Amino acid sequence: MFYTTTENGRVNNNLVFPRMALMIEHDRLFKELISTFFVEFIDLFFPKTAVAIDSKKIEFIDQGKETEGQHNSTLLVKTRLRMREACFWISIESQGQPDIAFNRRIFHQYAKLDAIYNLPIYPIILFPIDPQERPEPNYYRVEFVDRKVMDFNFLTVQMSRLNWRDFLKRRNPVAAALMTTMNVKTSDKPAVKAECLRLLATLKLDAARQTVVSNFIDTYLKLNDAEELIFKREVERMGLLEREQVLDLLSDAGQKQQTLEAGAKKEALSLVLRLLKRRISTLSPDLEERVKGLPVNQIEDLGEALLDFGNEEDLKNWLNQPR
DSSP: OOOEEOTTSOEEOSOOOOOGGGOOOHHHHHHHHHHHTHHHHHHHHOHHHHTTBOTTSOEEEOOOSOOTTOSEEEEEEEEEETTEEEEEEEEEEOOOSOOTTHHHHHHHHHHHHHHHHOSOEEEEEEESOOTTOOOOOOEEEEEOSSOEEEEEEOEEEEGGGSBGGGGTTOOOHHHHHHGGGSBOOGGGHHHHHHHHHHHHHHHOOOHHHHHHHHHHHHHHOOOOHHHHHHHHHHHHTSOHHHHHHHHHHHHHHHHHHHHHHHHHHHHHHHHHHHHHHHHSSOOOHHHHHHHHTSOHHHHHHHHHHGGGOOSHHHHHHHHHSOO
16 A cells, blocks of 8 residues: 655555655654764754763653654654753654744643653754745743743754755765755755765765765755756866765665665556456456566556556557557
């Protein structure tokens, strides 16, 4: 059974055939990045706080199943700040839609965590995708004519309001990944991808951590054919050593992408053949071979069209249509 996500990464629960290449699971990608590079994430945006973290005392706390319909997914990290136990709460706001109760909701979530863990909690609200590009509130206050009852403050990081050029000199794997989601003009996409890969190549990460960043870059900076040509020219302008390092990264990424595409086709083909055999009582070996020879995008199209098939002749007619 396959599902698609909407543009903001929310799951659409209607059963449909997969358009795997179009899915962007923002929550999963950001959580994986931050979980892999937690200290580096804090250092990128809050360097004064990062130096106080005891990197040997970091524990990711499982908060159980996310609340159904919740506007965000979260990471809770227990550590020590200047020899004092504390937590970091990172809330990933995936909707990117106006929310008039946003700051109040954040306060309620924070209060629940405070009651459960009884530790100082450092609240960070991250907006991976925020098409409005509006400044989000970073406080929740309750005050009356004669007094202020509460003043709750938190930190916000809005990717769409950050300029990627401000992070070019940061030798930080999180910068290499997150520059792709910042305020990038369409004309700058090839240059940003080249700079992200240049930075990644110089960091000398192990294979697993390097893959986390390169997958992030590939997901958020997909280039068309014209942009690919510009990107290649950007790489050619690099120094010899940097160029070779970036080309090595691209070679590894290309091999991994081929493996992923082959896996996606195998999975899609398996589903289509099962559905065809349900719709059509007998499927001749010749027609089965023709289906197996289809590219993955046509297999996906067939997965939708076969719902209207009544017999083998319908499949033949579909296969014989020009594409």
